[in-house]
Amino acid sequence: MAPTKGLEVNGLSVQFGGLKAVSxxxxxxxxxxxxxxxxxxxxGKTTVFNxxxxxxxxxxxxxxxxxxxxxxxxxxxxxxxxxxxxxxxIRLFKDLSVLDNLKIAYHQNxxxxxxxxxxxxxxxxxxxxxxxxxxxxxxxxxNLTEHRQVKAGNLAYGNQRKLEIARALVMKPKLLLLDEPxxxxxxxxxxxxxxxxxxxxxxxDLTVFLIEHDMSLVMNLCKRIYVLDYGLLIASGGVDEVxxxxxxxxxxxxxxxxxxx
Amino acid sequence: MLDLKGRKGKWNISxxxxxxxxxxxxHCMAASRILLPYHIQVLGLVCINIILVVSLNLINGFLGQxxxxxxxxxxxxxxxxxxxxxxxxxxxxxxxxxxGIAAGLVGILIGVPALRLTxxxxxxxxxxxxxxxxxxxxxxxxVGGPRGxxxxxxxxxxxxxxxxxxxxxxxxxxxxxxxxGRAVVSIRExxxxxxxxxxxxxxxxxxAFAIGAFFAGTAGALxxxxxxxxxxxxxxxxxLRSIEILIMVVLGGLGSLTGSVITAFALTLLPExxxxxxxxxxxxxxxxxxxxxxxxxxxxxxxxxxSFEFLEKLFKRKPKSNAKGVSPGGAN
Numbered sequence: 176m177a178p179t180k181g182l183e184v185n186g187l188s189v190q191f192g193g194l195k196a197v198s199x200x201x202x203x204x205x206x207x208x209x210x211x212x213x214x215x216x217x218x219g220k221t222t223v224f225n226x227x228x229x230x231x232x233x234x235x236x237x238x239x240x241x242x243x244x245x246x247x248x249x250x251x252x253x254x255x256x257x258x259x260x261x262x263x264x265i266r267l268f269k270d271l272s273v274l275d276n277l278k279i280a281y282h283q284n285x286x287x288x289x290x291x292x293x294x295x296x297x298x299x300x301x302x303x304x305x306x307x308x309x310x311x312x313x314x315x316x317x318n319l320t321e322h323r324q325v326k327a328g329n330l331a332y333g334n335q336r337k338l339e340i341a342r343a344l345v346m347k348p349k350l351l352l353l354d355e356p357x358x359x360x361x362x363x364x365x366x367x368x369x370x371x372x373x374x375x376x377x378x379x380d381l382t383v384f385l386i387e388h389d390m391s392l393v394m395n396l397c398k399r400i401y402v403l404d405y406g407l408l409i410a411s412g413g414v415d416e417v418x419x420x421x422x423x424x425x426x427x428x429x430x431x432x433x434x435x436x
Numbered sequence: 437m438l439d440l441k442g443r444k445g446k447w448n449i450s451x452x453x454x455x456x457x458x459x460x461x462x463h464c465m466a467a468s469r470i471l472l473p474y475h476i477q478v479l480g481l482v483c484i485n486i487i488l489v490v491s492l493n494l495i496n497g498f499l500g501q502x503x504x505x506x507x508x509x510x511x512x513x514x515x516x517x518x519x520x521x522x523x524x525x526x527x528x529x530x531x532x533x534x535x536g537i538a539a540g541l542v543g544i545l546i547g548v549p550a551l552r553l554t555x556x557x558x559x560x561x562x563x564x565x566x567x568x569x570x571x572x573x574x575x576x577x578x579v580g581g582p583r584g585x586x587x588x589x590x591x592x593x594x595x596x597x598x599x600x601x602x603x604x605x606x607x608x609x610x611x612x613x614x615x616x617g618r619a620v621v622s623i624r625e626x627x628x629x630x631x632x633x634x635x636x637x638x639x640x641x642x643x644a645f646a647i648g649a650f651f652a653g654t655a656g657a658l659x660x661x662x663x664x665x666x667x668x669x670x671x672x673x674x675x676l677r678s679i680e681i682l683i684m685v686v687l688g689g690l691g692s693l694t695g696s697v698i699t700a701f702a703l704t705l706l707p708e709x710x711x712x713x714x715x716x717x718x719x720x721x722x723x724x725x726x727x728x729x730x731x732x733x734x735x736x737x738x739x740x741x742x743s744f745e746f747l748e749k750l751f752k753r754k755p756k757s758n759a760k761g762v763s764p765g766g767a768n
Contacts, residue, residue: 228632254634262632268625278615279622283634285615289643292614293607295448299614306615346633 180206180241181382182227182350187236189222189406196222197406200236206349209376209383211397213390215426219406220386221263224352228260229253240350255283259348261339263355263386269328273319273338276327277310280345310345316378317341317371333364337371344375351375353385357392369395394418402426448606455602459595466594476594478708480662483597484655485700487604489684490693491651494608496682497690498617499644500624501551502559504678505566509539509649511673512569513656514666515579518588521661523578528591532600532657539653540646547645551638566678574668584667585660592662600658604651609693611647620644621691676718683721687728689735694742 182204229250402410404426513535520526622630688695
């Protein structure tokens with residue numbers, strides 16, 4: 176089979192001791208798609224993301240991205256293939272400025288060595304100028320340019336979420352994994368976020384895979400949805416298809432009461 | 437956009453010129469006997485301590501890993517260089533370089549397994565490493581064993597310590613201001629996030645550790661050829677010395693190079709000024725430390741650098757905050 180563009184997961188299982196967090200999950204995300212991953216709390220959604228980005232080792236199964244097997248690769252290695260992510264509980268470099276947060280994300284694109292940096296070779300100056308230019312371009316996109324010298328930890332909550340996405344974008348990823356990007360946002364901020372995700376998906380030619388609890392966001396954005404419950408894939412397909420799937424309703428609303436059956 | 441463009445290149449040169457002038461001033465003062473050889477000797481020790489403190493700050497302050505075996509690297513440098521010059525007649529500069537590289541290599545060797553640990557566990561592991569080095573030296577008769585290594589030629593002079601201190605500060609500063617240094621700082625801030633951004637955290641931990649060890653090794657070489665004698669006492673190359681360096685780092689501020697330089701200067705001079713109380717040094721230090729933690733918990737400079745811009749900010753702070761109202765992150 177020719178290497179496919181996009182993400183391909185086959186029979187992925189992750190086990191923590193006796194707990195099967197994810198079992199036998201298979202999914203495929205084509206290049207340029209906007210896919211959602213939903214499920215009740217503790218369904219294993221974040222574990223899927225952690226396995227995809229190398230933060231936890233899958234017990235079995237394969238993960239193939241852009242034709243590369245990234246199953247047991249460490250996180251920084253996965254990142255080099257163009258997989259970027261954000262975190263459920265925001266992980267910014269809180270004591271560093273907004274600009275520095277983005278500069279760090281540019282890390283893999285630097286060409287000079289440690290010695291080159293210490294000796295300040297011409298390449299150092301060129302690339303330092305370039306990274307600032309690039310960072311400011313992306314800050315403009317998320318409307319954070321005026322805050323560039325502010326410590327990331329002092330930003331408003333919604334802006335911190337946006338900054339985390341911006342930081343992931345600086346990596347020039349092909350696949351962007353967003354772990355509950357709208358958590359803790361008000362409806363207005365969520366609408367803005369939907370707009371932003373659409374915008375970046377188009378302008379950066381991205382594949383976006385997101386976990387979300389906010390159904391309005393998922394239903395609005397995603398063309399296709401995967402539903403997890405207790406680590407098992409219980410449904411997948413288009414928005415309407417998933418919404419009316421009895422197993423999804425059961426997972427979210429609970430089983431029918433025994434006396435009814 | 438002006439604030440984005442680096443004027444650091446020029447900054448480097450102007451500071452270098454200032455440092456050159458300072459050296460000339462010290463030189464002239466020494467020549468005209470305003471500064472006695474004793475004073476110059478103390479200033480040389482200040483410079484050696486600056487190298488040690490700045491290099492440890494790279495590990496503790498910028499990388500954010502609590503390593504307290506720095507005197508171990510100093511010991512490697514001190515003994516190896518002495519052995520090279522005394523037994524094998526190596527030129528001193530080459531001996532300094534070899535000691536630095538040897539300490540750096542040991543740093544890599546220790547760093548690879550030890551840096552998997554964090555926090556208290558890393559502290560204990562590095563403390564153990566420092567003691568191992570000391571005990572090994574204690575048991576090598578060729579370098580004097582417990583009697584210490586004496587008869588080392590005096591090859592270090594003030595100018596050399598001054599030069600190496602400057603080189604250390606500039607190398608660490610330039611490293612921190614590069615993409616690689618930012619990777620190191622990102623590990624301190626959030627290792628998981630750094631990992632997700634493609635930073636090879638193990639590599640950068642070991643790299644920062646090795647650079648720190650390298651400079652500690654060169655400081656050791658300078659030290660043994662300055663005092664002409666080195667003993668394996670805990671206060672020389674053991675954990676007391678490690679703690680002393682650590683205290684200077686913490687007092688100056690984790691992640692502040694100028695803070696390190698200031699405390700290295702002050703805490704080296706202090707026991708000399710209070711000659712009569714020299715034995716109470718280890719009483720004064722903890723008290724200083726407790727007071728510092730009470731009143732200025734993030735150290736003298738609190739991660740800031742003493743620069744022209746910082747001074748500007750310090751004096752302009754009040755009118756600025758009045759004009760702008762509440763500015764997030766403006767202070768500090």
